[in-house]
Amino acid sequence: MIRKVILCILLVLMFPADGLIAEESSALQELTELSDTVFQLTRQSQYDEAVQILHYFEERLKAAERDGTEDVMTGSEIRQVSLAHHDMLKSLESEETEKKVKFKAAAQFRMLMDAIESDHDPLWGSLKKPIMDSFRSLKADIQKEDNLTFREQWNHFLSLYDTIYPSLTIDISPKQLRSVSNHIEVVEHRDFQQMTESSKLERLTLLEKDLEDVFNQVEEDDADPSLLWVILTTGSIILSTLTYVGFRKYKAEGDRHKKREKDWPK
Incomplete structure (x- = not known):
């Protein structure tokens, strides 16, 4: 009986911490996956769709900031991502920007998010x-x-x-x-x-x-x-x-x- 009580207490103590870590990791993973979607759409010249994903990316980034993403992304990383996002959006929305420039911006954006999320093998x-x-x-x-x-x-x-x-x-x-x-x-x-x-x-x-x-x-x-x-x-x-x-x-x-x-x- 005592063992069961101790086990229950341990589970209660462990789950909130695990849930918090998973939530933080999930937020960063979601942003990385969105950057990959932008890359794939840009690669296929589907610029309007890529712009929509970028707008959603911005919403999720702001939500992550409010929820304390600083635990998995530093303030400077968030600023750098915001800057890359702004440049990416500007590039895709401009009809004068060449296809090669848009593609390169998407590749840079994708690899930047991967570098932030990955601990190895970037x-x-x-x-x-x-x-x-x-x-x-x-x-x-x-x-x-x-x-x-x-x-x-x-x-x-x-x-x-x-x-x-x-x-x-x-x-x-x-x-x-x-x-x-x-x-x-x-x-x-x-x-x-x-x-x-x-x-x-x-x-x-x-x-x-x-x-x-x-x-x-x-x-x-x-x-x-x-x-x-x-x-x-x-x-x-x-x-x-x-x-x-x-x-x-x-x-x-x-x-x-x-x-x-x-x-x-x-």
């Missing part, structure tokens, strides 16, 4: 291979003195890095991101073209090492390859044109604010 980690492989081409272009191809490959690299940058501000320290940014700025500067071949290769190697360190902080994500597949098979959507401008914008926002879904829809 979606942005799935872009390690194409980003790191780009250095092989960049170094080859320098050795061949092919400046035109180098610039095209460099723009491609920047497009990929820009895509994951908002998520990096969640998972990677500001110090590491500043180091990567400094190396990028050196290559972007016009004086880079005046350097010797060995100096150029040295600069690229430093950038490559810093990025390798960034990716090594997370386990490789082999469970959610579809985002990588979508990005890489849309070629022109994120190739060349989406370059350093976007990176600078998100870098500025990241400095200012400082801070999986398990089954990715196929």
